[in-house]
Amino acid sequence: MANTNQQGTTSLQLLLAWGFVGIPLTLGVLQTLINAMKLFQ
Amino acid sequence: MLSFLDRNRTIAEPGFSRWMVPPAALCVHLCIGQAYAFSVFNLPMTKLLGITQSTPADWKLTELGWIFSIAIFFLGVSAAVFGRWVEEGGPRRAMFTAALCWAGGFLVSAIGIYIHNIWLIYLGYGVLGGCGLGIGYISPVSTLIKWFPDRPGMATGMAIMGFGGGAFIASPLSVWLMGKFNSATHVGVAETFIVLGIVYFFFMIVGAIIVRVPAPGWKPAGYTPPVSAQRLITKNDVFVYDALKTPQFWLIWWILCLNVTAGIGVLGQASAMSQEMFPGHITPVAAAGFVGLMSLFNMGGRFFWASTSDYIGRRNTYFLFMVLGFALYCTVPYTGSIGSVVGFVCAFLIIISMYGGGFSTVPAYLKDMFGTRYVGAIHGLLLTAWSMAGIFGPVLVNYIREYNVTHGVPKAQAYNVTMYIMAGLLVIGFICNLMVKAVHHRFHMKPDHEAERAQAEVAAAGEPAGA
Numbered sequence: 001m002a003n004t005n006q007q008g009t010t011s012l013q014l015l016l017a018w019g020f021v022g023i024p025l026t027l028g029v030l031q032t033l034i035n036a037m038k039l040f041q
Numbered sequence: 042m043l044s045f046l047d048r049n050r051t052i053a054e055p056g057f058s059r060w061m062v063p064p065a066a067l068c069v070h071l072c073i074g075q076a077y078a079f080s081v082f083n084l085p086m087t088k089l090l091g092i093t094q095s096t097p098a099d100w101k102l103t104e105l106g107w108i109f110s111i112a113i114f115f116l117g118v119s120a121a122v123f124g125r126w127v128e129e130g131g132p133r134r135a136m137f138t139a140a141l142c143w144a145g146g147f148l149v150s151a152i153g154i155y156i157h158n159i160w161l162i163y164l165g166y167g168v169l170g171g172c173g174l175g176i177g178y179i180s181p182v183s184t185l186i187k188w189f190p191d192r193p194g195m196a197t198g199m200a201i202m203g204f205g206g207g208a209f210i211a212s213p214l215s216v217w218l219m220g221k222f223n224s225a226t227h228v229g230v231a232e233t234f235i236v237l238g239i240v241y242f243f244f245m246i247v248g249a250i251i252v253r254v255p256a257p258g259w260k261p262a263g264y265t266p267p268v269s270a271q272r273l274i275t276k277n278d279v280f281v282y283d284a285l286k287t288p289q290f291w292l293i294w295w296i297l298c299l300n301v302t303a304g305i306g307v308l309g310q311a312s313a314m315s316q317e318m319f320p321g322h323i324t325p326v327a328a329a330g331f332v333g334l335m336s337l338f339n340m341g342g343r344f345f346w347a348s349t350s351d352y353i354g355r356r357n358t359y360f361l362f363m364v365l366g367f368a369l370y371c372t373v374p375y376t377g378s379i380g381s382v383v384g385f386v387c388a389f390l391i392i393i394s395m396y397g398g399g400f401s402t403v404p405a406y407l408k409d410m411f412g413t414r415y416v417g418a419i420h421g422l423l424l425t426a427w428s429m430a431g432i433f434g435p436v437l438v439n440y441i442r443e444y445n446v447t448h449g450v451p452k453a454q455a456y457n458v459t460m461y462i463m464a465g466l467l468v469i470g471f472i473c474n475l476m477v478k479a480v481h482h483r484f485h486m487k488p489d490h491e492a493e494r495a496q497a498e499v500a501a502a503g504e505p506a507g508a
Contacts, residue, residue, distance in 0.1 A: 008056020017064035017251060021071060021203070028209030029340075032333045039323075039330030039386070 046249075048131025053253035059188040059261065061251055066181030066200035068248025069136050072241040073143060073177040074207015076116075077336075079109050079166075081215050085228045089157060092228060100159055108166050110431075115171025117428030120179050124421025125281050127176060128414075132184045132252045139177030140245035146170025147238030154231040175424070177245070178204065182404045183417035187255050190413075191264050194355070194405040198347025201401035205340035211237075273356060273477070277485035278412030284419045289410050289480050292473045296359055297403050298426035298433075299470035303366060303463040304396025306434035307389065310442075311335055317452040318377045318385065331386060338390045339397040346398025347405065355406040356477060362395045363471035370464035374457040400427075410480055437462060 044050060083105050087095045127135040146169040153161030181200050189196035218236055222229030260266075267274075284290045307314065312328040323331065350358040369388040376384035403423065408416045438459050445455040 008054055009058035009061055014058060014060055017061050020247065021064045021067040024210045025067075025071060025203070025206050028206065028213065029337065031213050032209050032337055036330045036333035036337065039327045039334060041327070041330075 046131070046134040046137050048129075048134070048254065051131055051133045051252060051254050052256050053259075055256075057253055059255070062181070062185060062188050062253065063196065063199045065132075065136075065248040065251035065253075066185055067203040068251070069139060069177045069180060069245050070200050070203030071207045071210060072244050073139070073174050074204040075211035075215075075237070075241070076109065076112055076170075076174055077205070077208035078211035078215065079112075081212050082230055082233075085219060085230050086154070089154060089228055089230065092226065104159055108162055111163055111167030112171040112174060113431050114428055115168055116174040116178065117425045119172040119175030120421035120424040121175075122421075123172075123176050124179060124418030125415070127179055127421065128183060128281070128416075128418040131254060132180050133249045135176055135180035136245060136249035136252060139173045139180055140242050140249065141173075142169050143173030143177060143245065144238040144242035146173055147234045147241065151231045151234040151238070154234065175421070178424070179417050179421045181248075181252065182420050183413060183415075184252065184254055186404065186408050186413050186416055189261075190266065191261055192348070192351045193408055194350040194402060195344070195348040197404040198344045198401040201347070201404075202340055202343040202397075204400075205336070205343050205397055208336065209340070272479055273354065274409045275412055275480060275485075277480075277482070278414035279410075279419075279480060279484050280486055281415040281418040281422070283484050283486075284411050284415070285422065287411075287480050287484055289477055290419070290423070292477050293403065293406060293410070294423055294426045295473045296470050296477075297399060297423060298430045299466045299473070300359070300362055300366075300399035301396065301427055301430035302434040302437070303370070303466050303470075304393060304399070304434070305430055306436075306438035306459070306463070308335065308339070308393060308396065309435050310438050311389065314438075314456055315385070318456060319380065319382055320453065322380065322382050331389075334386070335389060335393045338394040342394025342397035343401035346395065347401035350402045350405060355402060355409050356474060358398070358402050359406070359474045360471065362399060363467045363474060366392060366395055366467045367464045367471070370460045370467065373460045374454070377453060377457070410477075412486075414486065 083102060086105055087099050087102060090096050090099050123135075146165045146167075149165030149169060150162045151165075153159065153165055182197055185196040185200055186193045215233055215237065218233040219229040222232035266276075279287070312325075312332050315323045315328050315331050316325065346358060346362075353361075369392050373385060373388050376382075376388060404416060404420050407419050407423065411419050438456070441459045441462065442455045445458060446452060
């Protein structure tokens with residue numbers, strides 16, 4: 001029963017779902033990276 | 042309304058993209074990963090009464106340290122106790138329950154802060170929040186493995202990476218919120234807890250709404266399971282409590298425990314260790330940067346190593362952790378003796394990436410050994426190794442350092458013995474990993490038992506068998 005039909009989930013839904021978790025995570029990682037750069041100063 | 046949480050209500054319709062499931066898992070793991078950032082509340086919580094400085098009636102850091110310890114203890118306990126319930130009830134019910142516990146923990150703790158009763162915080166964040174941690178941590182594991190049979194390591198690595206990354210969001214967010222609620226009469230911790238509880242509940246519920254389990258027999262398009270039998274990847278399932286009777290479970294338990302012990306001790310002491318080993322070279326500010334960098338490698342390692350294990354195999358990945366870890370721990374005292382900050386930093390960044398990798402690769406290792414059916418529940422039982430390592434690791438590092446310093450060893454060399462002990466632990470881990478063989482067929486679930494169980498589950502869900 002291989003699922004070849006991928007029309008149920010739209011690209012927009014995927015974008016929203018990944019953005020929902022990806023944006024805060026990216027912001028947090030960037031903030032940490034900025035702080036981590038103090039090691040090299 | 043609660044029927045919405047049933048496992049059979051989460052079965053994906055044709056056309057549902059499996060790439061919706063990792064964000065659902067991340068919704069939960071990013072929230073519960075806040076636990077790693079709890080220390081940002083420690084100092085403000087010692088000044089709840091004095092506001093600008095601690096008064097004798099204020100809580101001590103030693104009292105506050107128990108909050109995190111209790112939460113991690115209940116993480117292990119709840120994952121072990123509720124693992125089977127999580128597996129059989131489905132991911133949505135588990136995520137919803139985790140959201141209630143996690144958010145409830147924050148709200149109960151906020152009351153504890155208002156009335157200045159630390160026992161309410163132990164109960165709230167420690168017990169209730171700890172249960173949210175345990176149930177939330179294991180809730181998406183088996184679902185992800187079922188959706189990604191072609192790359193189970195990568196799939197679980199993504200979720201468990203979220204647990205490592207949660208602190209990156211929680212830490213600045215908590216500091217910002219406390220700054221907003223801070224006033225002449227308030228430190229702002231209670232209000233911050235309330236906001237965090239509400240935000241995390243919303244976030245986790247979104248995950249619970251998105252998550253789906255694949256329909257029985259579903260396979261990714263173009264995926265054909267390997268025809269030739271792979272010695273260390275079973276096609277059978279082992280019942281959760283039968284797994285406890287196998288030597289493989291306990292060997293992997295020790296592998297995880299030893300790998301985590303080796304990493305967790307230095308993770309907690311990285312700042313002090315780097316400053317003491319390189320006095321004058323690493324300042325407190327630089328040490329804070331080093332800790333931040335370690336957190337990034339801890340998170341990145343979770344995804345990198347688990348994904349790598351899909352290609353080189355789970356046992357080989359752990360062999361790599363043990364061999365590379367051994368070499369690096371033995372190298373650390375040498376980097377100290379020659380004053381090589383770069384060597385020290387590189388060694389610890391790789392070590393800490395393997396610490397994270399140990400967490401994220403283990404669900405796929407369990408799946409290889411015990412099948413997908415009860416992998417979430419078995420993973421829950423295995424997390425007791427984490428609780429154990431959480432005690433062993435810091436104790437080893439702290440007490441051995443203390444012993445050395447009181448016996449006249451210079452601070453710069455006080456960690457050398459610990460490093461060699463950690464290397465020794467990894468040798469034991471290597472031997473345990475070497476002993477891992479395929480699970481004996483007598484532990485495999487019989488097909489007739491599986492059919493009976495499936496019928497019972499369908500009947501319990503109130504639907505006719507075969508629907």
